[in-house]
Amino acid sequence: MNEPDEANRAYRTVARAIELIRAHADRQPELAEIAQAVGLSESHLQRVFANWVGISPKRFLQYVTKEHAKRALAGTDVLSAAAACGLSGPGRLHDLLVVAEAVSPGEYRNGGVGLDIAWGMHASPFGTAFVAATPRGICRLAFVEPAEAGAECARLQAEWPHATLRHAPAEAAALLARIFDPPPQPKPLHLWIRGSNFQLQVWQALLRIPPGRLVSYGELAAYLQVPHAARAVGNAVGANPVAYLIPCHRVIRAGGEPGGYRWGLSRKRALIGWEAARSAQPA
Structure with a gap:
């Protein structure tokens, strides 16, 4: 099995573990229970997580909880700080390496x-x-x-x-x-x-959010100077045609809930946890 296939398989294990934690969040199941649910030994599960993101399952699952999300949102103005730095803040996995160009009206019309x-x-x-x-x-x-x-x-x-x-x-x-x-x-x-002009503005703003950081739909609307249009901003976020590179997964609800994600909430949680773990590690 090649490395991409191994990563794919590891993600599926992580997604099942996330679903288990969500279903039993009130009691935070132990590693042994998670391992049994995903059909692995405890040591094998540890290796899967370590190979996938470099940390233990327990540590990773801390990053995908509502409490972590609320802490990540508290007291920060990620987008304004990123704009002050130029395009984005420090620590981006692909800083200044994603260049977005809009389809012109003529190109749109000719199909x-x-x-x-x-x-x-x-x-x-x-x-x-x-x-x-x-x-x-x-x-x-x-x-x-x-x-x-x-x-x-x-x-x-x-x-x-x-x-x-x-x-x-x-x-x-x-x-x-x-x-x-x-x-x-x-x-x-x-x-x-x-996309429409408004959608393109939202997607350009998403490119400024560094990995491991989160913003709320309201914060994104305020940054775009449409503070009363959080729902329209959310619709534009959801219409993003380029997963991961335009990081719509970094936008969550103000209360710490992930909100919607067209490619599945377990995947959104996995993306958030994966980036948080990698951003927390020394370069």
């Missing part, structure tokens, strides 16, 4: 005439990922089940009815490796995204 979109699916640290890219940049990144490739392609074709969709598994695997396992000095990742 992708002459456009080549290469797509593929491959294992990632958060389950199977579907990625699609044009010569201009990545236009879609989603977490899916293997059987959902056809439906994802159909959605992509509906957005770009005149484009040519090309199955390119090797290109997709290489691109996902750049995203989830970047080299020490990675090249910029370019996004080419389609």
Whole structure:
């Protein structure tokens, strides 16, 4: 089994553990109970977590609790601090390496005439990922089940009815490796995204949130100077077409609850915990 497949398998174990903790949060089950529920020995479960994120299951699960989320939100103005630093704050996993370009109105209207979109699916640290890219940049990144490739392609074709969709598994695997396992000095990742002006403003703001940090929907609305439009901001966050790279998973409710996530709440919790753990470790 190769490393991406191992990471994929580890994520599924982590997701099951998160669901167990959520179901029994009032009594915080011990490691032995978690291990039994996911079908592993305690030592094997420890290794899975250590290989996936570098910490113990108990420590990781502290990062995905409501209490941790509330502490992360308290007394910080993450977006303003990030803006004061330029594009983002210190400690980003891909600081200044994600460049987002909007689809122009003319490109939107022609529906992708002459456009080549290469797509593929491959294992990632958060389950199977579907990625699609044009010569201009990545236009879609989603977490899916293997059987959902056809439906994802159909959605992509509906957005770009005149484009040519090309199955390119090797290109997709290489691109996902750049995203989830970047080299020490990675090249910029370019996004080419389609949305309304308001959606694009929200997505650009999301790019300023450092890994391991969280903001509420209200804080995001206030930063965008639309403090009474938190619901509209939430809808724009939910419409994000590029998972992980545009980090909509870093936006939660003011009370510490994760809120919605189009790719599943267990995955959102896993993303938050994974980033919090990595950000807390020495560089």
